[in-house]
Amino acid sequence: MRHLHLAELRDSWTAWLSVSLTFITVNAAFALLALASASAQRAAAGGLHPDLVMTNDFTIGINQGMCALVGLIVIGTVTGLVVGSRRGSIARLQLAGASPRHVVATLMTQLAVVSLTCAVIGDLIAILSVQGALDAHTTSQQMERIPAVFDPLAVLGANLLCTGIAMLGGLRASLRATRIPPVEALRQASTAPSARKGMVGRILWSILMIALIAGLFALTPQARKVEDQQFAMQAVMQAALMLIPLVATLLTQAAPLTTGLLTRGWTRLVPGRSGTWHLARNTVLGKMDRLQRTVIPVMITMGLLFSMMTLGNSFAATLKAMGNDVQLTDVDLPGLLVVMGLPLAIAVAGALSALLMMARQREAELALDEILGATPAQRVLVPLLEATIITVTAFLQAAFLTLVVAAYMRLALPIVLSTFQVVIPWGTILVISLVILVATALCTVVPTLPSLKMPPPRVISRRVAA
Incomplete structure (x- = not known):
């Protein structure tokens, strides 16, 4: 099964590359919020006023909730486009005997690999921009400056959270892919799966x-x-x-x-x-x-x-x-x-x-x-x-x-x-x-x-x- 996952990933890399900007942005957003939260907690330990810490945490919480919701929608959308472009390959897998569970597992593996790969670039963007983001926030709130800190565990947690959101956002598209009739691999029909399903x-x-x-x-x-x-x-x-x-x-x-x-x-x-x-x-x-x-x-x-x-x-x-x-x-x-x-x-x-x-x-x-x-x-x-x-x-x-x-x-x-x-x-x-x-x-x-x-x-x- 591992060889099948690797083969499909190699075959579909150009499609995933087309939507990699989305995964990079989502990872950068969550890593940035994680670093901002860690920086605020470090500032709180250093004597930052509790009310300012609460304001900062509330803003981060609002951002995390909105990023999660928008990320689910957008990742689900672009994943659906990738799956749509790969319908012939998916149908051929089914013709070769792959079960719906194997098809879903293949696509979810691709999602996880793409998200974690893009996380490397997203983390770098977050590290470079966290101080500027904190300065913008403290200026708008008329707060004292919060120095940025780097917390590897916070970044790792953000990457895993983003990967979970990516897989959840792509789950519907993956399930829809299993409903494609295998004969489509032979006739290459241009019609998409029925919109009534789901x-x-x-x-x-x-x-x-x-x-x-x-x-x-x-x-x-x-x-x-x-x-x-x-x-x-x-x-x-x-x-x-x-x-x-x-x-x-x-x-x-x-x-x-x-x-x-x-x-x-x-x-x-x-x-x-x-x-x-x-x-x-x-x-x-x-x-x-x-x-x-x-x-x-x-x-x-x-x-x-x-x-x-x-x-x-x-x-x-x-x-x-x-x-x-x-x-x-x-x-x-x-x-x-x-x-x-x-x-x-x-x-x-x-x-x-x-x-x-x-x-x-x-x-x-x-x-x-x-x-x-x-x-x-x-x-x-x-x-x-x-x-x-x-x-x-x-x-x-x-x-x-x-x-x-x-x-x-x-x-x-x-x-x-x-x-x-x-x-x-x-x-x-x-x-x-x-x-x-x-x-x-x-x-x-x-x-x-x-x-x-x-x-x-x-x-x-x-x-x-x-």
């Missing part, structure tokens, strides 16, 4: 997220009973921060239903409908599993950015309207980046990995388009239009997340303050969306350009041999 788990997760979101809204009026206004405001802010990953998780679990409906709906409204647009739209809708897995990390990236800006602008405008009578930390964008920066980095890494992972599949599709008569310009425009569809669909879902956060702020701020301002910076959001569109387009179009100069049969044969 829907029960998604429905249960969605119900749980809806219950938690509703609970936050329902419990917020209890803040009226809190006499300390500063504490009440901090509680509202923390609840708003918790709301972001909850809504993102809800959108992720509902993706098999909402992403397809949303994409079909808005693309149908596009005027003109040239042949190139028709080809791009049908290619995207025909690859629904790929669309879902590509949209999710882009949506999380945009959702985190938009909601962070909404929170920062709303709190800043509220404090300004009150004449700055109430002073709070973490309400400006730099302060929010201390809390949300690491989950945001994981989401960005996942988005880039998801887009780059699909390069070879897009190359084969464009080669088929050339055989069918597509011009060179059309073969460049098709992935460009696909990037546009991905970005717009992600934007609409991220806008929904932002509106939920804004609705919570509209409910919560009047409860704890005499006046309030809820500000959604739509102008800045649109500018950031254009930047993300350009980045998405580059990650979608550029990797396919070399294949446009190759003969279509050669490009297709590479895909079939994968």
